[in-house]
Amino acid sequence: MTDTANYPVLGFIGGGNMAQAIIGGLVNQGYPAQQIWVADPTQQQLDKLAEQWPINTTTDNSRVAGESEVLMLAVKPQVMKVVAEALRETLAASPALVISIAAGIPVASLERWLGAETALVRCMPNTPALVMTGASGLYANAQVSQTQRQQAEQMMAAIGIAQWVEREELIDAVIAVSGSGPAYYFMMMEAMVEAGIKQGLSREVSTELTLQTALGAAKMAQASDVDPAELRRRVCSPNGTTERAVQRFQQGGLPELVEQAMDDCADRAREMALELGQD
Structure with a gap:
């Protein structure tokens, strides 16, 4: 049996293509599926995920946030504000590293919606992640620890390469080069x-x-x-x-x-x- 002590509990809000790609990459590299939670509003989507891997699924976003040490927000940019604000109390009580893969949502906005003390990584992956050849750019706010940086990089390296940028505005260049x-x-x-x-x-x-x-x-x-x-x-x-x-x-x-x-x-x-x- 895999020792799960060295694997943080990973949560995904949204179970779409990018979440599936990351989950598949991690599980293929040996990440224990029982350490992964996914929340999605569509039960059919959750059933599909559960058929592929023995992960934990629910329609309750707050439950996933409460269980997770690393939480990925894999929802459309247009609904991010509503989703993030609904998680604020849960994350205040149970802090986690939050990784957003939504294009166009700056860290300042996420901090307003989730809480100023939230450890946040803004990530720009690209669609070749779906065939394990992705290229992702990462930016961390000041609350992110070195261990959390390593956790974020591990997640994105499961589907390709991951490169850090030290200024958030460079994420726009990442979008221009690899995102698009x-x-x-x-x-x-x-x-x-x-x-x-x-x-x-x-x-x-x-x-x-x-x-x-x-x-x-x-x-x-x-x-x-x-x-x-x-x-x-x-x-x-x-x-x-x-x-x-x-x-x-x-x-x-x-x-x-x-x-x-x-x-x-x-x-x-x-x-x-x-x-x-x-x-």
């Missing part, structure tokens, strides 16, 4: 597939070649000791086919367009913080 980043790559894949079809490939062949190329390029970049710019230069033979394509991207302003798009993304994150963080 998968969509940029999907858009590039989409464009490459369609271009391949126009050049005569079947949709199936063009898709398979595009996806495998994206996977291979990412793996090469991760395994390499040089940066992506150098890898790109090494693929480009002088006056060759790749160089011709890359020159077209450069002439079309691709680097500048990417920068502008990511600036727009970060700007929208700041706008959401103002919209969703209001009292």
Whole structure:
């Protein structure tokens, strides 16, 4: 039997896709399922979770908060205020590390709703977490201890990599790079597939070649000791086919367009913080 003494009780408010990904990653790494609680308003969703893992489930958010040493708020940003305020008394009586994965909700708002003394980590995961290749940015308020930082990092490392930022405003940059980043790559894949079809490939062949190329390029970049710019230069033979394509991207302003798009993304994150963080 697994010794649960070294595993804090983890609670999830919301049992959606991201919560499921984190639970699955932790359990696969040996985290005892009996140390995990999930609250969700939909009994059908709870039943689905309980079929996958022998975890504890309930429709009562306060019960999960009271049981947990680490509590993840995995609800939509639009309902965060209502959910958080309802947990305030429970967390005052039974303090826990609270991790929020809601985009656009600043720590200051969470502190108002949950209580100023709450140990809070703001986390920005991304959707590849669903296939255990996520990239998460983390920011901790002053109440978070070193042990609690390690607990938060352990949770997010179960589904990929986790990187800390020391200023909360950098979470907006995390959103622009990795939070929204998968969509940029999907858009590039989409464009490459369609271009391949126009050049005569079947949709199936063009898709398979595009996806495998994206996977291979990412793996090469991760395994390499040089940066992506150098890898790109090494693929480009002088006056060759790749160089011709890359020159077209450069002439079309691709680097500048990417920068502008990511600036727009970060700007929208700041706008959401103002919209969703209001009292």
